[in-house]
Amino acid sequence: MRSSDELRESVEEHLGALSLSSDLGGLEPVVRYALDGGGKRLRPVLCLATAEAAGGDPDLALDAAAALELVHSFSLVHDDLPALDDDDQRRGRPSVHVRFGEAQAILGGDALLNEAFALALRYPTPVVGRELAVATSGMIGGQYLDVNGGPRDRLELNRLKTGRLFEASVGCGLWVAGVEAGDQPPWRAFGADFGFLFQLVDDLLDDDGIARERGREEALLLAHETEERARSGLGAIDADTTVLGELLDQLVARRP
Amino acid sequence: MRSSDELRESVEEHLGALSLSSDLGGLEPVVRYALDGGGKRLRPVLCLATAEAAGGDPDLALDAAAALELVHSFSLVHDDLPALDDDDQRRGRPSVHVRFGEAQAILGGDALLNEAFALALRYPTPVVGRELAVATSGMIGGQYLDVNGGPRDRLELNRLKTGRLFEASVGCGLWVAGVEAGDQPPWRAFGADFGFLFQLVDDLLDDDGIARERGREEALLLAHETEERARSGLGAIDADTTVLGELLDQLVARRP
Numbered sequence: 001m002r003s004s005d006e007l008r009e010s011v012e013e014h015l016g017a018l019s020l021s022s023d024l025g026g027l028e029p030v031v032r033y034a035l036d037g038g039g040k041r042l043r044p045v046l047c048l049a050t051a052e053a054a055g056g057d058p059d060l061a062l063d064a065a066a067a068l069e070l071v072h073s074f075s076l077v078h079d080d081l082p083a084l085d086d087d088d089q090r091r092g093r094p095s096v097h098v099r100f101g102e103a104q105a106i107l108g109g110d111a112l113l114n115e116a117f118a119l120a121l122r123y124p125t126p127v128v129g130r131e132l133a134v135a136t137s138g139m140i141g142g143q144y145l146d147v148n149g150g151p152r153d154r155l156e157l158n159r160l161k162t163g164r165l166f167e168a169s170v171g172c173g174l175w176v177a178g179v180e181a182g183d184q185p186p187w188r189a190f191g192a193d194f195g196f197l198f199q200l201v202d203d204l205l206d207d208d209g210i211a212r213e214r215g216r217e218e219a220l221l222l223a224h225e226t227e228e229r230a231r232s233g234l235g236a237i238d239a240d241t242t243v244l245g246e247l248l249d250q251l252v253a254r255r256p
Numbered sequence: 257m258r259s260s261d262e263l264r265e266s267v268e269e270h271l272g273a274l275s276l277s278s279d280l281g282g283l284e285p286v287v288r289y290a291l292d293g294g295g296k297r298l299r300p301v302l303c304l305a306t307a308e309a310a311g312g313d314p315d316l317a318l319d320a321a322a323a324l325e326l327v328h329s330f331s332l333v334h335d336d337l338p339a340l341d342d343d344d345q346r347r348g349r350p351s352v353h354v355r356f357g358e359a360q361a362i363l364g365g366d367a368l369l370n371e372a373f374a375l376a377l378r379y380p381t382p383v384v385g386r387e388l389a390v391a392t393s394g395m396i397g398g399q400y401l402d403v404n405g406g407p408r409d410r411l412e413l414n415r416l417k418t419g420r421l422f423e424a425s426v427g428c429g430l431w432v433a434g435v436e437a438g439d440q441p442p443w444r445a446f447g448a449d450f451g452f453l454f455q456l457v458d459d460l461l462d463d464d465g466i467a468r469e470r471g472r473e474e475a476l477l478l479a480h481e482t483e484e485r486a487r488s489g490l491g492a493i494d495a496d497t498t499v500l501g502e503l504l505d506q507l508v509a510r511r512p
Contacts, residue, residue, distance in 0.1 A: 021390075023397035023416060026404060078366060083358035102339035103403050106362065110334060110369065111396050117373050118389040126377045129385055133374040134277070140367050141279035147359050148282060160279060 011044040030108035043068040046169040049243040056177025064172035070116035077109035138164030166195025193230035267300040286364035299324040302425040305499040312433025320428040326372035333365035394420030422451025449486035
């Protein structure tokens with residue numbers, strides 16, 4: 001069984017060698033720039049680790065894993081646009097629209113989403129693609145709630161904007177490993193908890209979101225409960241979930 | 257065999273009754289507005305007519321047909337944005353960003369593309385989705401060429417921006433009808449000619465694109481040649497292609 005570091009290396013290699021549609025032409029550097037931002041590749045690593053824990057070959061999950069990272073990148077590129085969150089920086093570098101201009105950022109984001117589906121559609125069944133489409137509509141709906149102000153449920157917003165893609169990361173790993181839909185719920189519950197915890201830790205680190213709206217104490221309590229539930233959920237799955245536990249450890253270690 | 261008007265009615269009904277992901281929430285009216293623009297539904301009708309001509313049930317092609325229209329709408333919504341073509345009007349109505357604001361237009365376009373894939377992924381095989389992804393990368397690459405000025409090949413640009421989705425409309429109809437890849441080339445050639453002719457007629461009507469760059473005379477000559485090629489291509493297909501011929505007649509009738 002590969003360690004999370006080894007899985008992360010596989011993801012980086014696969015993303016680096018990714019062949020994009022030649023039709024994109026001069027837009028390819030925009031797509032590569034967005035993908036090379038030095039992210040932690042949490043979603044694709046979670047996908048590969050799930051596939052392996054569920055008895056599959058993680059290498060067969062590489063296209064699905066890359067597709068998840070492309071959807072994540074698509075959402076960052078569009079969310080950073082001036083009309084949305086208007087963020088000039090992303091992971092210490094100029095965001096895509098600052099570096100390449102707005103037109104390129106809009107088209108580059110579109111290309112990232114479309115290439116994600118092209119990758120997901122390399123599989124002989126449509127299930128990986130369906131998983132992406134469900135997650136992406138959640139993310140778009142969540143971003144809509146986020147930019148439209150008004151009363152909003154922060155937990156629902158996080159569930160859509162962040163949780164869905166984490167659950168899909170687990171879901172894609174399960175499909176590639178051949179796990180039937182009926183056997184997926186405990187794994188998926190772990191994915192949802194993992195995503196929710198990720199967002200809580202992020203909010204605590206940035207003193208933002210739930211940490212700001214409900215106070216640090218409540219956010220820490222929620223994080224603790226979610227971690228416990230994720231761990232006991234993992235323990236109840238009849239499989240070697242060591243690496244998934246490792247990923248949870250790494251997530252918790254970031255918590256202030 | 258249904259007439260092109262009957263097929264168009266089926267498309268309108270299917271689009272009107274389309275269930276979108278509930279996650280989109282307040283973004284749904286944006287998506288519906290973009291879809292209700294009174295377009296001619298040429299791509300979905302071409303898809304249904306191809307499916308029926310190739311011996312399939314056009315009703316089984318309705319999801320694919322709707323997906324094609326959603327991809328078309330996605331491209332219009334994003335292309336109209338201020339950072340791209342900056343068009344305030346679309347078919348006599350305010351364009352989406354004028355009516356709903358830029359944030360909604362960006363997210364609404366994203367939602368249209370994603371819902372298109374969700375529709376294409378309702379099929380038990382990934383072929384319809386693959387067809388969409390190939391067409392969409394062509395459209396995005398074509399729009400990139402269009403907004404980035406500099407020397408550009410107008411024929412190549414049209415082939416990407418317009419031609420690809422018309423070819424995919426024929427392709428999706430063929431897949432739904434169960435036509436093997438090896439038997440598809442003559443049908444696809446018709447789709448490519450149809451798309452090219454559509455763009456030429458549009459350019460002639462607007463005195464734009466090829467009509468402006470190469471002059472009306474050359475554009476008319478190209479349109480005539482393309483029409484002839486499309487007709488003789490159709491004639492060589494061993495199937496009842498009456499309705500496809502009808503669609504070609506309607507296209508040519510628009511030519512000034």
